[in-house]
Amino acid sequence: MSKSITAKQIQSFIKGEPKRHPIGDGLYLVVRNSATPYWMLRYTAYGKRKEITLGKYPDLSLADAKADVAIKKREINLGTDPLITRQRIKEQSIKLVDDLFEDWFENDIAKRLKHPNIPKRVYTKDVKPFIGNIPIDQVKPLKIREIIQSISDARPTIANDTLMYLKQLFRHGIKLGLIDHNPASAFTVTDAGGVEKSRDRCLTIDEIKHVFQMFKQNIGKFNRDNYLACALLITLGVRKSELCCAKWDEFEIDKALWHLPEGRSKTGAPITIPLPRQIIEWLNELKIRSCGSDYVFPARRVSKKPHMGDDTLNRAISSMFGHEAGRKIQPTNLMGDIKPFSPHDLRRTFKSLASSQKVDGHVSERCLNHKLKGVEGIYDRYDYLDERLEAHTKIADYLEPIINS
The missing domain is CATH 3.30.160.390 (Integrase, DNA-binding domain)
Known part of the structure; x- marks a missing residue:
């Protein structure tokens, strides 16, 4: 043959x-x-x-x-x-920490984790510059401490994640017989970012008014794309990761629907999101601003990714509060007494707004693309599309004077 x-x-x-x-x-x-x-x-x-x-x-x-x-x-x-x-x-070719990470990524995390690029991103940004080119058996605990302390103040959660990945990385080296001890094993979250508390940050209506007013007054700094992204997050309640890499072919603008495909959401399940009138207006503007890109939020700078980066919104919002990672001279705090918040807090704010607009809890949970819990989740297969459209419309109508003023 x-x-x-x-x-x-x-x-x-x-x-x-x-x-x-x-x-x-x-x-x-x-x-x-x-x-x-x-x-x-x-x-x-x-x-x-x-x-x-x-x-x-x-x-x-x-x-x-x-x-x-x-x-x-x-x-x-x-x-x-x-x-x-x-x-x-x-x-035999695994000698440096970079070599060890490549083997760990290929033979473990790429097969085991749903989102393997998260630890890869942490390693590339926060570990590789310190020890990537060092032989595995020469990495000392002092170097581990240097890594986690370099990020613990500005990004305590990432510091804890980095320590966890370092422990797993060197445990992989022990499993392969390449080293006899784990240089990260003695460290705890106390040495990194500290014990994490559940976030409950939620913006009040007065804070929302002030925040969007400051965004608009400083639009040259904050950027119109970032402004509309925040408007979409607080009105639709979607996750930042779902919005930043959204593609135009996921939308049926004429039918006012966004079909979030399987694998793009945290739950992995696809969902169709109904879009109120205000969202369609913002999307039409973004269509013009995207200049023919496949993505709703195309990358505005040279980047490995063709769409808005994972930390673009975080950095933009942080800079409005007078903090920007990697800068020695920090920008001016333009937000006054407003407590800092993250893009994910806008999703939590959506939930609070839904409650204030008398949206039923099970409907707002589906708006957030949460799986319904317990017996209700097993037997209730109705997707509440009409009810979710009503919920999003209530919030869009409520926020329109603030966002479009």
């Missing part, structure tokens, strides 16, 4: 439907949706069926893939398992 496969046929496989295409001698070309095709060898070792990737196409040609198969088949016949050999070679 392998003799009949040509480079031309390989191209037809790639353009066809996603599947495993058998080439011969256990070699397959694996074609996936929106992913680079790759070669895969299926073989039997020690009585078990196994698979090993060989390389991506066209980086690895058909002829080279066949040659690689021949070499690995010879190893298997001699009693060697290619997967075990590859793992041993990889473990």
